[in-house]
Amino acid sequence: MIVFEHVAKRYAGGVQALADVNFRLEPGEMAFLTGHSGAGKSTLLRLIALLERPSRGQVLFEGRNVGRLSRRQIPMLRRRVGVIFQDHKLLTDRTVFDNVALPLHIAGLSFGEIKRRVGAALDQVGLRDKSGMPVPVLSGGEQQRVGIARAIVAKPPLLLADEPTGNLDPALSEELMRLFCTLNELGTTVLIATHDLYLVRQLGRRTLVLDHGRMVDDTVPVPPGSTGPEVLR
């Protein structure tokens, strides 16, 4: 699904965000991306959704070199990648329904179809009864779930989440993670950037660790109760 080959990203001004990053994520896989703040987690996600282009190396998504896509091809790529942002990136002057419906309006679906699919997505995140509400009256956790509903409503094969539990209390965080696991079980490939190591350890999924722009670890932590980590590479 995703292949990084010797990927480096250097921003204007000389900040080296990523250096020689290599990894593969197979279709149907779910993985966490961890590391200290500023380690390059967000940059790595932004390279996949083509919010940035790599300075060196190549990023492959579904076998295609993302960095080589022309401007005209960017929207089609982004429709196949659902992205959940830490700051939600919702339209605050619209209702929950309108926010979630946006990707479907862009795809030009009929209103009946949009209504059905938005309803289903809101069901999945447990917000069906908030459909007609304006976004600002929702709590932080609810807004994050609206963002998730928007990311999954068009059923993209890949879901990227950047610190989805950033500002949430532990109970809500766990609930969100369980939602991601469910989506993954339904066939979506999921990559989550987080620094919530406790939750990562709990779930026992593959974990990629970034440190100063370098991939320093690729492990599957053993959930509490088992013994010793298993190294994949």
Add this chain to the structure above:
Amino acid sequence: MSAAKAIRAGFRGWLRRHAYSLLSSIGALVRSPVASGMTIGVLAIALSLPLGLYTALANLSAMNTDLERLESISVFLDAELDEDRARRLASSLSTSPDVLTVDPISPEAGMRELAGATGLDDLELGEVPLPWVLEVTPAREGDVGGLAGRLRALDGIDQVIVDLGWLRRLEALLGVFARLVELVAVLFGLAVLFVIANTIRAEIQSRHEEIEVMALVGATPAWIRRPFLYAGFWLGLFGGLGAWLLVRLGLWLLAGPVRDLGASYGTPASLQAPPAELIAALIIGSGLLGIAGAAVAVSRQLHRINP
């Protein structure tokens, strides 16, 4: 799915996307009624100036044509010509196609007019011999200068007096005025373009987060651009409509004074509204100007979102 079916489905999707942009652009205008209202007001005033000037020019030209019709040629006959010959000449002239009417004025009538105009009585004027005079009114679209020349060449005619000078000056003045209207129309058309481009630019800046979100969930540049183009179209369209209403209001306010002015000259006078085609062209044209202004503003901003 067959090819025809796919095309139909694609067309339906295209229609839906346009309907969505159309409605969301109106929604954006309605959500900020004060700002939209002020912009539309500025556009309406800017557009009402050329339209108002044009209306004034059209009315003055119409009045000028009326004046031309009232213009007459004074034909002074030789003093020895008697009434009989004068009347025969008059009737033969009136059959000419470029002559509308011929009005013979006898020496006595001429004397009375002269006495009335100068305040002198018959005695003082004494035995000044006045000739018969034919007041010739040219046909509406005739060549007055040519007609006067031909009259001069006729037998028994002493003098032909045509005072076209002031009419020519008026015509020249109207020509200057017409060019002025064109200039003002071009200038204010540009003003409309800039006002709309700037309004849309401000709108884009205040909505840059929304634009970013749309780009992030896979909107094409065309999709992002469309509501702004529609917004520009609406601004231009409503501005044009407003200009028309302003001109109508102006005509209504002027109708009374103009009627009084006409009454003082003894002719019914009224102002003509601009023709419907011009109004339609103005409204649609300003809508198109709106699209052009918005397109300028949007394309500058879109380049920054997609790397």
